[in-house]
Amino acid sequence: xxxxxxxxxxxxxxxxxxxxxxxxxxxxxxxxxxxxxxxxxxxxxxxxxxxxxxxxxxxxxxxxxxxxxxxxxxxxxxxxxxxxxxxxxxxxxxxxxxxxxxxxxxxxxxxxxxxxxxxxxxxxxxxxxxxxxxxxxxxxxxxxxxxxxxxxxxxxxxxxxxxxxxxxxxxxxxxxxxxxxxxxxxxxxxxxxxxxxxxxxxxxxxxxxxxxxxxxxxxxxxxxxxxxxxxxxxxxxxxxx
Numbered sequence: 001x002x003x004x005x006x007x008x009x010x011x012x013x014x015x016x017x018x019x020x021x022x023x024x025x026x027x028x029x030x031x032x033x034x035x036x037x038x039x040x041x042x043x044x045x046x047x048x049x050x051x052x053x054x055x056x057x058x059x060x061x062x063x064x065x066x067x068x069x070x071x072x073x074x075x076x077x078x079x080x081x082x083x084x085x086x087x088x089x090x091x092x093x094x095x096x097x098x099x100x101x102x103x104x105x106x107x108x109x110x111x112x113x114x115x116x117x118x119x120x121x122x123x124x125x126x127x128x129x130x131x132x133x134x135x136x137x138x139x140x141x142x143x144x145x146x147x148x149x150x151x152x153x154x155x156x157x158x159x160x161x162x163x164x165x166x167x168x169x170x171x172x173x174x175x176x177x178x179x180x181x182x183x184x185x186x187x188x189x190x191x192x193x194x195x196x197x198x199x200x201x202x203x204x205x206x207x208x209x210x211x212x213x214x215x216x217x218x219x220x221x222x223x224x225x226x227x228x229x230x231x232x233x234x235x236x237x238x239x240x241x
Contacts, residue, residue, distance in 0.1 A: 032141045035155050038176030040133040044203035052129025052203070053078050054229035057222050059207075061086045065216025072220055075230040079125040083234045097121045098237045110238055116185065123163040138162070149179045150193050177204070200225040 030038075040046045054077040061072040070088035083096040091107035102113030102121060126132070135141050140160040147156055149170035157169045167183040180193040194206035205225055211218040 029143045029146065030155065032135045032143055032157060035143060035157055035171050035176075036133060036135045039171055039178055040130070042176035042204065043133070043197075044199070046130045046133050048202050049130035049133060050128045052227050054227070056224075056226045056228070056230055057205075058224045059220060059222040061088070062219040062221070063088065063216075064219060065213070072222075075234045077229050077235065078129070079127065080121055081235040082121065083230075096235060096237065098235045101237060101239065103237055103239050105238075112239065119163060120161075120165060123161050123165065135159070139164075146173065150195070152179055154179050178206075201227055203227070 040049075043049070054075070056076075057072075057074045059072045060069060062069045068088045068090070070086060073085050075083045079099065081097060081099050082102075084094075086093040093104075093106050095104040095106075095113065096102060097113065097118070100122075102118045104111055104113050131137060138159045139162045140158075142158050143155055144158050145156045147154060149156075153173040154170040155173060157171065158166070159169060160166050165183070167181055169181050170179040171177065172179055177197055178194055180191065183190045183192075191212040193210040193212065195208040195210065196206060197204045198207045205222070207222040209220040209222070211220075
């Protein structure tokens with residue numbers, strides 16, 4: 001006769017003791033909605049951002065690994081128009097997106113923006129200025145863990161756009177502010193850190209944006225932010241000439 005082996009009471013207690021902390025840790029993670037609600041409140045509220053149809057930023061750029069510094073400006077307008085200029089003196093970087101196609105000039109002549117980047121910008125089409133505060137814009141999203149990012153306790157949120165682009169976002173556990181993102185691109189992993197949030201016209205934005213690269217960091221320091229739709233000429237594609 002074969003007897004069914006029953007785990008001893010000691011084994012069962014040990015298993016329960018091991019699994020209980022894991023269950024508690026999972027239960028303590030907030031939902032994606034809760035993370036984004038706290039983020040929205042931290043940056044000024046959805047109502048304030050809904051009214052934003054355009055934005056202009058100006059400041060400086062430091063290419064740390066090349067010892068270069070210069071002027072930075074960025075203009076954006078709904079639904080997804082973008083223009084960014086970085087003037088380092090020895091070279092001027094200029095890229096933009098007119099809502100349909102993008103261009104880039106990195107000091108070696110005007111070129112069409114890579115298809116992957118154009119696709120990403122097309123996916124970010126927004127109906128109002130608070131769209132970035134709505135996790136419903138993603139096809140999939142989940143709060144995966146609580147871990148450190150840029151030396152700060154953060155919630156790790158994995159997201160997938162409706163176009164299939166995957167990335168991870170990190171939000172400060174205490175303040176709710178977004179600390180950074182890690183995106184998967186054809187060129188490899190792209191890591192961005194957001195620091196030094198400041199208030200402009202009742203809305204908070206990070207005034208230091210760090211793009212972490214293998215050879216060193218590119219640091220953008222924002223000194224001025226104004227809200228309002230920039231002149232349409234900023235977004236006119238030079239490819240149409």
